[in-house]
Amino acid sequence: EIALTQSPGTLSLSPGERATLSCRASQSVYSSYLAWYQQKPGQAPRLLIYDASSRAIGIPDRFSGSGSGTEFTLTISRLEPEDFAVYYCQQYGSSPWTFGQGTKVEIK
Amino acid sequence: QVQMVQSGAEVKQPGASVKVSCKASGYTFTTYGISWVRQAPGQGLEWMGWISADTGNTNYAQNFQGRVTMTTDTSTNTAYMELRSLTSDDTAVYYCARGSYYAEYFPHWGQGTLVTVSS
Numbered sequence: 001e002i003a004l005t006q007s008p009g010t011l012s013l014s015p016g017e018r019a020t021l022s023c024r025a026s027q028s029v030y031s032s033y034l035a036w037y038q039q040k041p042g043q044a045p046r047l048l049i050y051d052a053s054s055r056a057i058g059i060p061d062r063f064s065g066s067g068s069g070t071e072f073t074l075t076i077s078r079l080e081p082e083d084f085a086v087y088y089c090q091q092y093g094s095s096p097w098t099f100g101q102g103t104k105v106e107i108k
Numbered sequence: 109q110v111q112m113v114q115s116g117a118e119v120k121q122p123g124a125s126v127k128v129s130c131k132a133s134g135y136t137f138t139t140y141g142i143s144w145v146r147q148a149p150g151q152g153l154e155w156m157g158w159i160s161a162d163t164g165n166t167n168y169a170q171n172f173q174g175r176v177t178m179t180t181d182t183s184t185n186t187a188y189m190e191l192r193s194l195t196s197d198d199t200a201v202y203y204c205a206r207g208s209y210y211a212e213y214f215p216h217w218g219q220g221t222l223v224t225v226s227s
Contacts, residue, residue, distance in 0.1 A: 001170075033211055033213070035213040035214070037153075037214075039153075044203055044217035044218065044219060044220055045153065045203075045214070045217060046217075047213065047214060047215045050208070050211075050213045050215075051211075051213075056215060057215070088152065088153055090153075090155075090213065090214075092211050092212040092213050095167055096155060096167075096169045096170065097143070097155045097158075097212055098155065099145075099152055099153040099154070099155065100152070101152045102152045102153075
């Protein structure tokens with residue numbers, strides 16, 4: 001089973017700042033099959049990025065993903081008020097599919 | 109548009125079973141697999157397993173092997189997840205999520221079903 005470790009656990013930033021979230025895998029993720037989700041309280045997760053760097057339909061271009069192998073990054077170029085939430089990475093290259101423990105982006 | 113609508117909240121006693129439904133619409137049901145993901149209060153996301161809506165083939169996470177059964181009904185475009193021998197650790201929101209056409213990332217999610225296990 002591939003374990004995903006996200007860092008930092010909490011990121012305290014102000015609107016307009018850049019956010020950089022990390023997701024490290026315990027083994028190489030096949031074909032860079034890694035996704036990022038955003039979750040707000042009381043809501044289901046929302047897909048942001050798939051295949052490490054492809055934006056999902058309707059996702060603003062301030063969200064970008066990069067990485068391969070065992071190191072992946074989600075970048076939010078300029079934080080908008082609605083971006084403060086919890087973010088999860090997920091690998092789907094090897095069963096069982098696994099999620100990271102999440103990074104909370106909070107308002108500083 | 110794709111919609112995944114889940115059944116309502118449940119309260120169960122320890123040792124009981126729960127069956128959660130997920131009715132899909134807006135796409136050809138048998139074209140995609142459906143996964144179930146749960147989230148305990150204040151915790152992260154945990155993948156429970158996957159079912160092919162076409163063949164009924166399943167792939168369960170080891171943590172749930174022997175205790176979970178996932179099924180689909182293609183006549184009603186509905187997926188089901190049954191979890192048995194419930195304990196308080198099973199208190200969580202349970203989500204169904206539809207995969208993409210080639211891999212199991214999740215563009216579409218149900219609204220979630222809260223299952224509370226309490227005596």
